[in-house]
Amino acid sequence: MAKLPAIKIKDGKKYFFRFTLDQRIQHIVLFVTVIVLVLTGMPLKFHDMAWAAFVYKMLGGIRGAPIVHKVTGSVLLLLFAYHLVYLFYNIYKEELVPLKKAEGLSPLKVLKVLAAQPLVPNFKDAIDIRDLMKYLLFLTDKHPAPRKFSWKEKFDYWVPFWGILIIGLSGLIMWNKILATKLLPGYLINFSLIAHSDEALLAALFLFIWHWYNVHLSTSVFPMGTVFLTGYLSEGLMIEEHYEYYVEVMKKEGLEHEIRPPHGEHGHQARRKEDPPAAADTYNRREGDRTP
Amino acid sequence: MLSPSIRNLAISCAIFSLLIFVIPEDSHSADIGNCLLCHKYPGLSRVDEKGNLRLLYINEKTFNSSVHSRVKCEDCHTDIKKIPHDTAKKVDCLTECHITEPSTEKKFSHKEVQEYLDKSVHSIYDKKGGLKEYPEDMPTCKKCHDNPLFRPLSFFKGTRYGISEDSMSRCRVCHKKEEFIVKFYNHVTGRLHRIRNPQNIAETCARCHDNPDLVSKYGLSTKAVFSYGETFHGKAAKYLDERIPDCLDCHVNKGESVHQMLGHNDPRSSTYKKNKGKICSNVDCHPKASPKLAAYGMHAEFSLEQSPVQYFYTAFFIVLTGGTLLPLMGIIFLDLIRRLFPDAVIRRRKK
Numbered sequence: 001m002a003k004l005p006a007i008k009i010k011d012g013k014k015y016f017f018r019f020t021l022d023q024r025i026q027h028i029v030l031f032v033t034v035i036v037l038v039l040t041g042m043p044l045k046f047h048d049m050a051w052a053a054f055v056y057k058m059l060g061g062i063r064g065a066p067i068v069h070k071v072t073g074s075v076l077l078l079l080f081a082y083h084l085v086y087l088f089y090n091i092y093k094e095e096l097v098p099l100k101k102a103e104g105l106s107p108l109k110v111l112k113v114l115a116a117q118p119l120v121p122n123f124k125d126a127i128d129i130r131d132l133m134k135y136l137l138f139l140t141d142k143h144p145a146p147r148k149f150s151w152k153e154k155f156d157y158w159v160p161f162w163g164i165l166i167i168g169l170s171g172l173i174m175w176n177k178i179l180a181t182k183l184l185p186g187y188l189i190n191f192s193l194i195a196h197s198d199e200a201l202l203a204a205l206f207l208f209i210w211h212w213y214n215v216h217l218s219t220s221v222f223p224m225g226t227v228f229l230t231g232y233l234s235e236g237l238m239i240e241e242h243y244e245y246y247v248e249v250m251k252k253e254g255l256e257h258e259i260r261p262p263h264g265e266h267g268h269q270a271r272r273k274e275d276p277p278a279a280a281d282t283y284n285r286r287e288g289d290r291t292p
Numbered sequence: 293m294l295s296p297s298i299r300n301l302a303i304s305c306a307i308f309s310l311l312i313f314v315i316p317e318d319s320h321s322a323d324i325g326n327c328l329l330c331h332k333y334p335g336l337s338r339v340d341e342k343g344n345l346r347l348l349y350i351n352e353k354t355f356n357s358s359v360h361s362r363v364k365c366e367d368c369h370t371d372i373k374k375i376p377h378d379t380a381k382k383v384d385c386l387t388e389c390h391i392t393e394p395s396t397e398k399k400f401s402h403k404e405v406q407e408y409l410d411k412s413v414h415s416i417y418d419k420k421g422g423l424k425e426y427p428e429d430m431p432t433c434k435k436c437h438d439n440p441l442f443r444p445l446s447f448f449k450g451t452r453y454g455i456s457e458d459s460m461s462r463c464r465v466c467h468k469k470e471e472f473i474v475k476f477y478n479h480v481t482g483r484l485h486r487i488r489n490p491q492n493i494a495e496t497c498a499r500c501h502d503n504p505d506l507v508s509k510y511g512l513s514t515k516a517v518f519s520y521g522e523t524f525h526g527k528a529a530k531y532l533d534e535r536i537p538d539c540l541d542c543h544v545n546k547g548e549s550v551h552q553m554l555g556h557n558d559p560r561s562s563t564y565k566k567n568k569g570k571i572c573s574n575v576d577c578h579p580k581a582s583p584k585l586a587a588y589g590m591h592a593e594f595s596l597e598q599s600p601v602q603y604f605y606t607a608f609f610i611v612l613t614g615g616t617l618l619p620l621m622g623i624i625f626l627d628l629i630r631r632l633f634p635d636a637v638i639r640r641r642k643k
Contacts, residue, residue, distance in 0.1 A: 053531065178585065190592050
């Protein structure tokens with residue numbers, strides 16, 4: 001597949017590449033299955049609530065809804081398996097193979113490659129969280145300047161990642177309880193039920209409160225961010241959410257002279273039109289060039 | 293001298309009887325004493341000596357769909373000899389009624405059931421035959437049973453109480469008298485399945501087993517129906533799944549009367565430690581299950597005393613959920629405020 005341009009310009013506005021079509025399809029399958037699983041699972045967890053019977057009946061009742069839940073759960077587990085293959089294949093093809101050709105491979109080098117993946121939490125995230133708290137508590141008017149994936153997005157990635165593992169494994173045990181209890185004790189089903197149900201509640205609340213706030217409800221994106229559909233993020237949001245990465249991409253694309261100042265540098269808004277490079281230089285001098 | 297309440301009742305009945313000029317079209321053979329003359333009127337009621345409102349109305353159609361529809365009123369209400377009558381005594385279910393049991397041609401009564409009950413964990417007698425300390429806590433017939441209604445067999449599409457037109461059509465080929473067909477059909481099919489659905493049975497058991505006073509009085513480890521309700525079985529029962537196992541499926545040996553339920557310490561009991569493995573693997577449930585499946589805690593609760601491991605395991609998830617969501621919700625809250633004042637900042641005084 002042809003590589004997509006890092007920056008697209010449409011109607012004079014810049015859009016920055018974020019997600020491939022493959023990743024966007026994975027995300028759509030993920031959220032559709034998660035919503036169906038929540039709708040067919042939560043009426044069982046909250047069976048005492050007035051809405052539960054109504055929702056459950058709509059989704060097939062006690063005969064239909066468990067089948068819908070199992071089929072959808074299977075699709076999600078298949079997606080998870082596909083994602084792991086996709087992830088490790090791409091790391092292998094794009095990073096390990098060139099490294100092997102250039103320097104040869106060792107376990108330490110492989111670990112370094114894995115640790116340097118953009119979604120792996122690192123020290124920069126701690127700095128971004130500190131900067132965000134300073135900003136939210138009115139101690140500064142400077143936004144944090146995350147890299148390609150901010151700590152919020154890493155949270156968005158890893159909570160469902162581990163959630164699928166725990167919920168999926170416990171779900172499989174409960175689904176195949178006869179087989180599971182040929183090998184393991186019956187009280188494992190109790191532990192599976194607790195893990196399945198409580199972890200699902202955590203994942204659902206996390207996604208519907210935290211993730212939806214960041215991608216739907218926040219005034220920056222309301223009513224909906226479109227990057228999950230188009231794969232491209234607007235320049236304004238790129239500056240607000242990934243300033244360090246924004247500067248890196250702009251430089252890589254030879255657009256240093258068009259780099260806009262970070263949000264929060266309010267005095268720069270007027271200056272930007274007259275002297276944008278100076279604003280970016282100010283930022284780089286102040287923060288140090290932390291781009292990889 | 294009649295008490296005022298009885299006198300009022302008698303006067304009401306007399307007035308009603310004057311007003312009656314149409315005998316119900318579908319009057320039933322069991323009402324030979326013409327009790328429905330008064331009791332057919334919705335709203336017929338009185339306030340008893342304890343101040344409780346007693347509804348005395350009998351819905352004839354509903355009664356005719358019940359298992360006692362062939363029994364005459366006076367067979368159970370044996371103290372009523374005349375109309376208008378005095379306050380009726382409580383019905384004794386062990387009374388011999390005028391139904392004849394066809395295989396022995398003896399008068400029918402529920403004495404046999406009482407014998408089973410006396411041998412069960414619910415008996416008012418202890419193992420030595422003496423009265424238990426609190427016999428009043430033990431269930432009597434009417435504590436669990438009302439006048440059950442026939443209902444369609446769950447594997448037929450029922451169209452009205454107790455009747456499946458599909459199967460009735462087969463009866464009509466040979467039998468011509470509709471009333472006979474309906475009664476015979478109901479009598480037979482009513483015994484081929486539970487007259488109550490699993491949720492109904494659980495609710496009946498809950499009257500005692502979820503009663504906090506009784507649970508603590510007898511040192512029971514769980515509110516049994518509450519904990520059953522937290523399992524998939526209990527939830528499915530709540531959503532009216534007919535196929536799901538209820539209390540009786542696990543706590544009574546297959547083929548034995550549910551009235552002869554035994555305590556889990558009794559070696560004959562289905563829930564006795566050595567027998568427990570057979571519960572789940574019975575032919576109607578999970579026939580291929582290993583005995584290990586029965587180690588599933590059907591009555592597990594979030595209780596430190598019942599299972600410390602499970603308690604802390606559950607607590608871990610509660611802390612994890614709170615510990616993850618509360619800080620993030622705090623950030624959302626701060627973010628919402630910050631967006632109202634994007635330029636504001638607490639400036640430090642320059643040195």
